[in-house]
Amino acid sequence: MITNFSSYSSKMKFTQVSLVLFVVLFLVILSGYSQQIGLPEIRNYNRLNYKADPQNWDINQDKNGNIYFANNKGLVQFDGSTWRRYNLPNGSLIRAFKIDTSGKIFVGGINEFGYFKPNPKGIMTYFSLAKYLPPTMLKQIDIVWKVHIFQGEVFFQSFAKVYILKNNKLRIVSPPSRFQFSYQVNNRLYFQDHKMGLLEYRNGKMAVLPETKIFNNGEIWGIIAFPHTNKLLISTLNDGLFVYDFKKVSAWNTEANGFIKKYGSLGGVFLKNKFIINTPTNGIIKCDTAGKIIQHINLKNGLQNNVVLFSFIDSKQNLWLGLGNGIAFLNENSAFTRLGGYYNLSSVYSSTIYKGNLYAATDEGLFYHSLKGNIKDSPFQFVEGTSGQNWNVQVIDNQLFCGSSNGALLIDDGKIVQTIDSKGYLGFKKLPNRPNTLIGSVYSGFNILEKVGGNWTVKHKIDGIYVYPFSFEVDNKYLWYKKDGSLFQMEFSDDLKTFKSVKNYSNLSSKDKGIGSVQLLDNSVSFQTNNHFYRYSQSTNTFIEDKKYTAIFATIPSVHIIREDVDGNIWYVFKESLGLLKKSRNSYYKNFIAPFSNLTNNLIINHFSINIFSKDNVIVGLTDGLAYFDMKQMNNYDSKPIAMIRSFAYPESSSILGNGQKELAVYNIPYKSNNVVFTFSSPTYDNLENVEYSYKLEGFDNQWSKWSNTYTKEYTNLREGTYKMVVKVRNSYGIQSKETSVSFRVSPPWYRHTVAYFAYILLSLITLYIIRIRIETKIRRNKYFELVEQRKIYLEKEAKIRQEQFELEQEIVRLNNEKLKAKILFKDKELVNNSLQVVKKNKILNDIITKMKNIETESLEESVKVQFIKLNKSIVKEVNSDKSWKNLENHIKNVHYDFLKRLKEKYPTISPRELDLSTYLLINMSTKEIAELMNITPEGVELARYRLRKKLGLNRKDNLISFLMDI
Incomplete structure (x- = not known):
């Protein structure tokens, strides 16, 4: 069966005979020729x-999905995002390798064989096995052409020998003559020998396969x-x-x-x-x-x-x-293959199969390719006379119509067999209950085409409408088409020459604004907006909601193109993507979007074309050719992709994850290396440009990143803490993987380390303790100083009181002293006066004695003489016995002892007479008094004063008495 949706008519049934003949013809075509339509x-x-080097000799895949290649410059690895290369120590080529279940990659080169094994960081490290051979045998290895892992043994095959590794021991097997290559097939291992043909390795020995020496002269x-x-x-x-x-x-x-x-x-x-x-x-x-x-x-x-x-x-x-x-x-x-540039196809607006040929209407012309021929090799052929825009190609009543800028054309066997009209046509539809009649949309309205005598002709143009109606639908009474957001309803006249009425609808109901699409569902015209479906009721002249299809599309993205195929499957276009609601026997619809995601942004939305031929074969028109889809493989798209964090690097180290190494639970990173780089991959190698990643660094990011093709992510200046990089992948079919994560911890800098914080706490406690002690000490000191201050104030007050008391006492003493001094002075004066009186008395007495000496006692009577002598002796005795002067001297020395002592200490050379003079001067005696006391003349007193001044070192201006008083 073939259904053309690019200009699907009213879905009228073919005559039963024609349909059966067409189906039988198509099935004969498909069953009779084995071919694959389109390129993968x-x-x-x-x-x-x-x-690396251009040549690649061997390919294998590890359990994580990484692909490896034996290259002339080493072992090349591809994870879907990043290429890596691992070299042999001698830098030789690698011709073959095999990967065991543990992740070891056994490789062979020139005079070298061994294995790569990931270290704990996933870096592939090479371990040589050839080094265990005797040195003389190393150069005999030559090139290792094949590597096999067979029944617990590893085989390294060169032309001269086979080196077999088992239980970490090497065994060497030589060929009967010389090996060519070896092959592992269905758990059996074969070797080609130049003389013995094919050999099979069995139980440690080589067994010759019969009748295989025919290959001795070949490879x-x-x-x-x-x-x-x-x-x-x-x-x-x-x-x-x-x-x-x-x-x-x-x-x-x-x-x-x-x-x-x-x-x-x-x-x-x-x-x-x-x-x-x-x-x-x-x-x-x-x-x-x-x-x-x-x-x-x-x-x-x-x-x-x-x-x-x-x-x-x-x-x-x-x-x-x-x-x-x-x-x-x-x-x-993939369920998809492509027919594009190699097949001479550009943008395809419509396609169909007719009489064993696949036709494609493109923007450059109409092209066809025979399904009977060799579609795998040759491009499509051009239908002469169809240059320019070809909008539509479809089978109606077992004839092939083409609507193009060159007019309405009938095509057969890759040629134009009739030009029905030279005006540009967009498409054709059969009119219900009107056999041999078509309505065709032209650039300026609609024409009626009629089949007369086996030929199609333009009967007339329908008057009153001048539009560019590429997509339209018809029923028994109306022609419907959507233009500029409005739905037009045009009622046919009986003679089809005009429209009885033309109505314009901008909404289908009060709740659903606008017009989404017009399509045929269940052989009747259906209208859709916002995924709500309606049917037109002539009796009520209103649109009534079709709840069946509204419910079917309830969970579908908002659609704008809908097509139903002959099996009841519903194809729809949303945004720039294609989806399918596949109908089961119990009328249940299963939604498929993922299988068609690779066509996103490749569909021609305004001229959407999809063909279903046979039950499981679909052809979709694209901007760059055709896409062939095998619906039997739709379930291949259900499997989830695998997201991998492929590498984790920071300035001082890097880890390649997923190479078979044991992953650490948490990676520890020093703070100085807190710039980390991640690379992501997914062992999904088809449609790599549409593989997208989303990631989140827990502990740093608050939400997932937007989906993008970027497979690297760098974070800089991370603070200390524990982080978890989580990544997920979405393949080209929109299927998301499970999350994959790697945890790592950034160590704090030394000044923010736990030990540092402990030290900070300890120092803080010590500081607080010291501060407390100091505060307490200060408080105590303050209290002490306050007490001392109070004590000081008290003592000052007390001292002041004492001072005042002392001063008072001193004043009293001073007054007393002055009084005493005055009294002493007075006494001194009095004593001096008395002493002077005594002196005067003694002087008088001495004068009397002198005068009495002058008296002639001889002339005196004896009694008088005796009395005279007695009187003289009495006076002399009185004078000699008078101690007043001595007492005066002692008195002065006693009263002015301190003064005399200080004066003597200060001036040791001062004489006693000068001390006496100083004392007399101190007590303010006059020169005359001093002269009398010292029994010298006043001139002698002045001379003594002069000498005293010189001894005391006084100038003329200095007052001697004041000086003595200061001492």
């Missing part, structure tokens, strides 16, 4: 991508098992393909063998019921088990190089090719 996604990587490059049989397909470099049933060898006389004999073979693989065979000069071929070539892919249609050295099937059943110049990835697991 092909992604080429060159040496600038993977930064076997690949052995592939036939499915479900005990046969092997053997590919040779120059002699073609052979089949071996362990009894005999026979040439595989097929189309594929003819191709290989011409171009040669470098081995191959078996993928999804077909053989992939490599060639050294012309890419690869895909052939079925009968040897029929299904597809040929080479430099012309997608590969960057025709030399295919190795082919490998990854865990997702996709194909990798090691080329003589680069690496190629073929997305064989």
